[in-house]
Amino acid sequence: MKAIKYLLLLCLLAVCKPCFSVLKLADALQSNMVVQQNKAFRVWGTATAGHKVSVLADWLANPTTVVADKNGEFLALIDVPLAKAGDFTTHQILVQTQDEKLSLTNLLIGDIWFCSGQSNMQFSVKEMIGANEVLSSANQPHIRLLSVGLNFSATPIGNFSGKWQESTSDNVKDFSAVGYTFGKKLYDELNIPIGLIFSGIGASGVQAFVPQEKLQNNKLLNETYLKPYLASPKAKEKIDAGFSFEKVVRPFLLYNALINPFTNLSIKGFCWYQGEANHMERESYVTATQTLIKSWRTNFKQGDLPFYYVQIAPYFHEKEDDKLAYDAFFREAQAKVATLNNTAMVSTIDVGEAKDLHPKNKKPVGLRLAAVALNRTYSKQNLVDQGPEYNYVTFKKNVATIHFKAESLGSGLNTNDGNAPRFFYMAGEDQVFHLADAVIEGNTVVVSSKKVKKPVALRYAFFNYPVTNLQNREGFPVLPFRTDHWAEIK
Template identity: 65%
Template sequence: MNIVRILICYLFLFPTGSFAAVVDSLRIADALQSNMVIQQNRPFKVWGKADPGGKVGIHADWLPAPTEVYADANGNFMGIIPVPKVEKGDFTPHRMGVTAGDEQVELSNLLIGDVWICSGQSNMQFSVREMKGAEQVISTADQPHIRLLNVALNFSETPLENFKGSWQTCSPESVAGFSAVGYSFGKKLLDNLNIPIGLVFTGIGASSVQAYIPKADLAADTMLNRVYLQPYLADPKSTEPVDGGFSFEKVMRPYLLYNAMVHPLINLSIKGVVWYQGEANHLERASYVRATQTMINSWRRDFSQGQLPFYYVQIAPFFHDKEDPALAFDAYFREAQEKIATLNNTYMVSTLDVGEARDLHPKNKKPVGERLAAVALNRAYNQLDVVYQGPVVDEVEVAGSTAYVSFKPETLGTGLQTNDGQSPQFFYVAGDDRVFYPAKAHIEGSRIVVESNNVTRIAAVRYAFFNYPVTNLENKESFPALPFRTDTWEEE
């Protein structure tokens, strides 16, 4: 095809003049907008409304010819077009158009790259303007190859197709109100992959995991139905009309956030999901594990894009207004969170070392996002030289009043260290009486030696196993050691 024919074809697909005029019957989905990132190397759905039975043409400047589909009897249409794999450094702006009769909608300034959904409660919602080092982050956030979409808060008793929110080019102005964890995650991906990154935040502070699970999936699981769904359906609030306004009670209700803030996105092609949630459910154990794994499976099913990567964050240390190391309900919850990762293609990152014991919303969010990105680089992008794990206990050998803690070799990186040059903190030991005492610990090669003058025969070792430990033990790549306990004693 010579240059004249290319020009003629382009003018046919994208006529000059205003292309995105107000239209009567043609409407494309809210997720599809100018400035968005289109997921590379994956079939891309284009859906919306048109005249029932009418022909709809879908044009993209990377396709040689338009794709044509027909709206059904209700006026719904969906076309699927191929999207090429993007090469490193390719930030070419693209255009896509949809036509129906004499109506036309154009999307411009599109990039082809990878799209990640960022979801959860307040520590994921926590904005860039609130984070540690915000001024520096914002001043350098002129990143036109990152695109941001904030899905507006809403609730619905039934699944919705529409939402409010607009795709924006990342700039100091647009990034300030975006998720600090999400942006830190996307920025590290951009820096390492050199491809466009799209970030979609859909979540709200104080929200519970059950709020993000479809009603039918809650009903189908005996435990989830009993713990979450039936208590809500028995509450008179379940019969009241639901509006879009925030309340701490409403964000705990089952399935309403899924219907309003996840379901409208399920036709969008994505690369994966990053998730930071748990504080709202922190007194739960087995039901939370079941609920989160059910949520992951339901999202994977509804997005219909295979076993999507799902990387999540363990809750940060917090003292709950009580400085008592005997209080360990959050530690048991962190232990439960680890079990979520028994589901395939999931992984948990720790924040114990960057938390703030007296602040439920620690401000040091950059390491959290970057750790999620390290997981993605290694596991989703096959950069196997990228370290993404902190030390995970493998074996504990006991000799009287001394314990030797070994870690899984693949989690050690290039070795153990502490981030402050001091001895490792927050090791506790107990004898058969189950009374725990603080223990001394030091690094010996690739293991930790733990000793106590209070216990003559160690029966159990615990590390960072209480509500609010801000830890210093890590590998030399600065990934913190995960909390653990060697006992199986029941939680009091």
């Protein structure tokens, strides 16, 4: 009888062998994904400790073999060729041990862009202006999408929820409007497969996306974000995936859960739209964002990956008062982030909605990010990718003449509505700003005000909620600026 039971147990184990599968790939590696072109592609996961793992891509003649370490973890590097314009061949990667095999199918070789931030990056295609037109042309099987489910973790983790999918109108409707518009433009211009990852959450603070040790190693960030959190009762709570407005601003939790799972993944670059949650900060925000960029680059181990980000849009915060300028000072701080190499900022100052924190005109935002990427990452240097940027001002009696950096002018100045430029303000030594008149003269703007007899300072679109009309002829807005260095009044 015992022998019969033993034989039955062996049979049961043989039938159920798949139930005890050991070979597993990282969540970031899935069928239907885009494989990053022209880089070593990491294939990682778990297998039986000490066992050989073979990785064979169908574009390579020979497999790469590695051995799972004592913890059962393995990582193999395989070469990936350049993507060719118009080549949408589907590929397969086979991963196997002596006992098991897994395959990734319907793969494309192209570029992956990683999109993150808060609600204006999360804002979906179905909510944007022109959604029906976008969705009607969204059946693009060579664009692939991955939307990552919300999670939090007190320690870095490798797992996440979410599946790579082909672009269809049904899959696109809930995807990031800015991210999809960006990726679709790249696809149209480059004619190669594009993969887009969205991994972020509305209302989140920049500190939530920075690794704990990086916050701890910087005195300003430690004092501003980390120590207050670790000293609070919140730090002792059990962390789960549930959303709360308070939880999404806690330091490092979102990095651990939404960014860390991808650090082995080969990508082309990052798109970032965040800031509203930190809009009353200045130096700490600049330091935190630059620390975020440097830490992501370090942890993704692919050099100084491009990082393109969006300046916050105009918003009145329920107060129609053009003397309130805290968001203007924050936009000024955001611009300073771009002093870091291989970064660039795009403006939304002309496409916002003063009374809506989540403006629906998202297409220009995605297109501007794409213009920056096409110019700076894909070497299309003749493509204008920025708006006119203040250079210097000259004063003569009661008139100010604004000069812009020549390389930012494009083919010249105009307004998007044919009216005179709006939102120029002048001040004398009393530091009281008055609304001024402005006219375009060639590549300059001439500004005057009857209320300021001897102007010493000028500000443009420098309050919370200006929706501007001044731009270059390519449609990129003049960036907000001020000529003074007076302290912010709080």
